[in-house]
Amino acid sequence: MISNPLFFVFIVVLIIWIGIALLLFRIDRKISLVEKEVSEALDEK
Amino acid sequence: MFLYRLVYILMPIGIFLSLLWVPPANILGDASRILYFHVPVAWVSFLAFIIAGIHSIVLLIKKSDIPYREAMAYNSAAIGMVFTVLTVITGSIWAKVSWGHFWNWDPRETSIVILMLIYIAYFSLFSALKSNPNRWGISSVYLIISMIIAPFLIFIVPRVYPSLHPDTIINQDKKIHLEASMRITLFFLVVTFTLLYGYIYKITNKLSLIIIKLRSSHDI
Numbered sequence: 383m384i385s386n387p388l389f390f391v392f393i394v395v396l397i398i399w400i401g402i403a404l405l406l407f408r409i410d411r412k413i414s415l416v417e418k419e420v421s422e423a424l425d426e427k
Numbered sequence: 428m429f430l431y432r433l434v435y436i437l438m439p440i441g442i443f444l445s446l447l448w449v450p451p452a453n454i455l456g457d458a459s460r461i462l463y464f465h466v467p468v469a470w471v472s473f474l475a476f477i478i479a480g481i482h483s484i485v486l487l488i489k490k491s492d493i494p495y496r497e498a499m500a501y502n503s504a505a506i507g508m509v510f511t512v513l514t515v516i517t518g519s520i521w522a523k524v525s526w527g528h529f530w531n532w533d534p535r536e537t538s539i540v541i542l543m544l545i546y547i548a549y550f551s552l553f554s555a556l557k558s559n560p561n562r563w564g565i566s567s568v569y570l571i572i573s574m575i576i577a578p579f580l581i582f583i584v585p586r587v588y589p590s591l592h593p594d595t596i597i598n599q600d601k602k603i604h605l606e607a608s609m610r611i612t613l614f615f616l617v618v619t620f621t622l623l624y625g626y627i628y629k630i631t632n633k634l635s636l637i638i639i640k641l642r643s644s645h646d647i
Contacts (some may be wrong), residue, residue, distance in 0.1 A: 413633050
């Protein structure tokens with residue numbers, strides 16, 4: 383399997399996906415946090 | 428939201444299936460594997476434009492929640508635009524491998540670029556009308572017209588003129604010309620990319636809602 387050039391393509395694509403997934407996860411988490419804080423701040427107002 | 432987060436697991440599985448599990452196509456060989464990314468990405472771009480159009484129709488009918496509905500339509504169109512660019516890029520790579528050139532002015536290639544230009548015009552219109560209080564109405568009407576044009580450009584124009592493009596999934600004899608493993612992989616990735624679209628769409632809508640809430644609190 384390792385001698386198959388497609389295996390290297392698979393690894394490269396997988397690494398790119400991991401990068402995108404990490405970015406998405408971080409953005410999602412930050413936005414959820416901001417959403418919560420904004421809702422609380424507006425409720426206090 | 429949990430359903431959309433499944434994309435984190437489904438995408439690596441899809442990548443594995445498309446690159447290592449599925450056998451290469453008869454004539455095109457391994458180059459044909461780009462199909463498993465090109466078709467789902469093209470599907471998502473179409474879906475995103477349709478959803479943007481539907482939100483615009485709802486906005487024009489209900490005329491309530493205007494900033495949020497306007498943002499929802501805009502977000503979907505923006506994601507659709509990114510996926511359209513990806514469709515053109517993957518299509519061009521495939522064209523280079525199978526037809527010898529990145530660009531051949533094939534009816535399908537040309538129609539997707541026209542669609543892309545239509546949506547670029549939408550973003551120009553949207554930003555040009557920034558201070559116009561009727562922006563929501565004008566941009567919604569534009570998106571609805573674009574939504575009506577999209578199926579003509581994607582499904583009808585390439586069938587009217589002779590095309591080099593391979594038979595699409597929805598073809599003339601209404602049969603899928605793919606063997607079982609290819610079909611499974613293709614549909615798996617169509618679902619995965621749809622979930623990815625849904626996930627990004629949810630995130631962008633959340634962000635838009637925060638901005639709208641903050642703006643309205645400043646107005647108070």
